[in-house]
Amino acid sequence: MASIKDVAAEAGVSVATVSRVLNDHPSVSAEARTRVLAAVETLGYRPNAVARSLRTDQTHTLGLVISDVMNPYFTELARSVEEEARALGYSVIIGNADERPDLQDHHVRNLLDRRIDGLLVSPTDGGSPLMLDAARAGTPMVFVDRWIPGVDVPVVRADGRAAVRDLVAHLHSLGHRRLAIIAGPAATTTGRERVEAFREALGVYGLELPDAYIGQGDFQAESGRRVTEGFLDLPEPPEVVFAADNLMALGALDAVRARGLRVPDDIALAAFDDIPWFVHTDPPVTAVAQPTGELGRAAVRALVDRIEGRPGESVTLPARLVVRRSCGEPPNPPQSPTPVQRSTS
Amino acid sequence: MASIKDVAAEAGVSVATVSRVLNDHPSVSAEARTRVLAAVETLGYRPNAVARSLRTDQTHTLGLVISDVMNPYFTELARSVEEEARALGYSVIIGNADERPDLQDHHVRNLLDRRIDGLLVSPTDGGSPLMLDAARAGTPMVFVDRWIPGVDVPVVRADGRAAVRDLVAHLHSLGHRRLAIIAGPAATTTGRERVEAFREALGVYGLELPDAYIGQGDFQAESGRRVTEGFLDLPEPPEVVFAADNLMALGALDAVRARGLRVPDDIALAAFDDIPWFVHTDPPVTAVAQPTGELGRAAVRALVDRIEGRPGESVTLPARLVVRRSCGEPPNPPQSPTPVQRSTS
């Protein structure tokens, strides 16, 4: 593969001049510029990003460590992150932690070794020494979706409180009183917060959230199934199951079906994180939708701000409730002649 | 960030010795080794992968350019690729082409500039000069899922012929005779092959595939919707719609619902590419399942073989039919007491 030296030789100039042309430095004669450009063309030369990074100490690359690629929420997040990064002149390397702290650490280490310019993390746990050290050492870093309290790193996330209140209002108006939740791991902020928001919203209606109605999940489908089975085995099973993420909702749906029960007739179901597939499930699932794309873009902007020496601030965007049929018939039956279209959004 | 020089100073040895310890070269005294290791520990030193890559001309990184991350099939593929690569000591940089040739080119160029050791591609189109040049120039490369004919690059893919024959047999046994297909882009091999396999399978039963029953899609949900609407508008609409990928199947489902029609009673639906969500849609969707994880792993093995100087061969694995309820009741009604479990797979 041709190097800058080859180009210099071909164009009959020094490597410095070639470099100047490539980085369009002003003080290069038009004459030299055209000769260099021609040489670049004939040799099919492309600058070696590795060498360039070594010299400039910049890789123009962001690292993104997410908890689970197979979760459509994170897939969409990753996609929007890459889009915005590309628009700002950066590439993205994605590391999938699969909800495993050891894998998360592996990826963080790998990304730091590669000298990425900044790190976007949705932490799986409370944060390993590695990550905390990196943050302290000044690696530009931004948390997205989940974060670690007490660490001085901007956080870009959605606030689901209002949407959860709307959800509980919706459930209450449908007559549901015994509401249960499948929580995420207590080590994650989203795992804890969603339970809190739910409990708080229940309080508004004078409802309790008994321990028996809090199932411990791990954001994976299988745990949703297991927890739901536990709920169904209770002497007084809940009327509603609220899953703290979409995969656990899927597991819950499985568990309910496996018993030969029906949603929403026998038990209602709602989920945190809306995804396109929820429109097509049987029944369509009512969910709290995060502005995923916006989150990804805002996170990249905050990170690039940090990298380029600007402040880089935290952002919190509101989530919103999307009502479908999994909790019972909506309170305001639609006048529309084609009721099937109601839940298309 | 500490460099190898700092470590050498701290340990009181030369950088050469430090390097030898790090790459566990045999000829280093135990004494020196422990001193270096201690220095590494106290400084929290990590070798700079950028510098190492420049010197060794190896990045231990694979590039993966896929057609669409939001498609669960490709997400799973990406995941298995990363897993196998990690097991073999490589990292993966994913580029999402979003079915756009220009974006595909952007990512290929970016990956080549970064001097990745090898490239895994699922081409969106017939291949740009850039990609073809890279292949000819000797960049280790493997095609996965889709490929470009006439290019000397190993191909790892699934053969859906047998499964499509099984599908058509299934449909035929249910009494369906007017079968239509939503094809993928003609520029992709999978776009063409699936139509051919379908036509061939129909031939076995003496059935034709008229042009009116071949809709041109682009592997995205919206095109599935559009094509399906076209089918439904025909004077004699098909009894079955076979979508050449899962997203177009989703679009088809939308279109059918929007008309107030029901699957499978009014029209049957099947898809190429099975995904977990098809178990949960209304109704569960009959699909041709590829051994996605195996494909990803085999592709990585083939690519790493090439990189490390071994042959690196093409692999073709069989796809298989997964029958669910979207084409009508299966011919052999299950004896099982809990019929809802039938389609859990």
Added chain:
DNA sequence: GCACGCCGTGGAATCGATTACATCGACGTG
């Protein structure tokens, strides 16, 4: 007792870029 070989080590070249500094000619001004 001497020469040879081997082991452990350090010096220095190298990978492919960027960039500070030096050089050189042309031009403008006092």
Added chain:
DNA sequence: CACGTCGATGTAATCGATTCCACGGCGTGC
């Protein structure tokens, strides 16, 4: 006319690693 300035270019140091080569010391064999 001389000197300072500026524009265009080249030389060489540098980034952080790896690795070839040389060198000193020690053990072994004849």
